[in-house]
Amino acid sequence: MRFDLSRFKSGTDRIDRTYEPGAFGSATADTDDFRVPDPVHLMLDVKKNGDRVHMTGRVVAALDVPCSRCIEHYRIPIDAHVDLTFYPATDPLATAKPARTSPKSDEEDGDEVKEDDLGVSFYSDDFIDLEQIMREQFYLALPMKPLCTPDCKGLCPVCGINRNQGTCSCESTWVDPRFDALRSLRK
Ligand SMILES: [Zn+2]
Numbered sequence: 066m067r068f069d070l071s072r073f074k075s076g077t078d079r080i081d082r083t084y085e086p087g088a089f090g091s092a093t094a095d096t097d098d099f100r101v102p103d104p105v106h107l108m109l110d111v112k113k114n115g116d117r118v119h120m121t122g123r124v125v126a127a128l129d130v131p132c133s134r135c136i137e138h139y140r141i142p143i144d145a146h147v148d149l150t151f152y153p154a155t156d157p158l159a160t161a162k163p164a165r166t167s168p169k170s171d172e173e174d175g176d177e178v179k180e181d182d183l184g185v186s187f188y189s190d191d192f193i194d195l196e197q198i199m200r201e202q203f204y205l206a207l208p209m210k211p212l213c214t215p216d217c218k219g220l221c222p223v224c225g226i227n228r229n230q231g232t233c234s235c236e237s238t239w240v241d242p243r244f245d246a247l248r249s250l251r252k
Pocket residue numbers: 132133134135136137212213214217218219
């Protein structure tokens with residue numbers, strides 16, 4: 066999942082690749098954040114200008130995520146826009162002044178790169194890590210509080226039944242223990 070810059074001196078190129086879910090398997094096995102159930106489609110237009118590489122395009126994928134209420138897995142579709150500018154990691158200019166190599170090229174790209182630009186990244190050894198690009202989009206797509214449906218009823222805190230799938234009688238009998246203290250005060 067790498068893009069070899071050594072075979073791409075300058076100009077433009079196009080990446081159009083599909084990765085099988087297994088390609089992301091080993092690295093996600095140690096996390097419960099998400100799984101990748103479907104092939105991932107990466108489409109990028111690549112522009113190389115000196116050491117600077119500009120990539121724009123899309124990541125189309127799906128994530129399999131556990132609901133934060135009922136812990137059932139559900140699917141999040143991803144169709145993310147990518148707009149990244151890469152600089153060689155060893156270039157001291159990259160962190161200080163990632164500015165124009167020539168005014169003309171900036172007009173072509175329409176880029177205005179700032180130091181704190183989120184769209185700025187770095188590469189080393191003439192390789193751009195495409196997996197990292199996709200992974201970033203996966204994490205950006207993850208909701209803070211994943212919900213299988215907006216009105217997911219969650220699990221019963223007493224018996225653990227999934228309230229989307231069945232009902233139990235716990236709700237009517239379960240009383241917040243904090244109220245016991247109040248009740249005893251009243252007596
Ligand atoms: Zn749920």
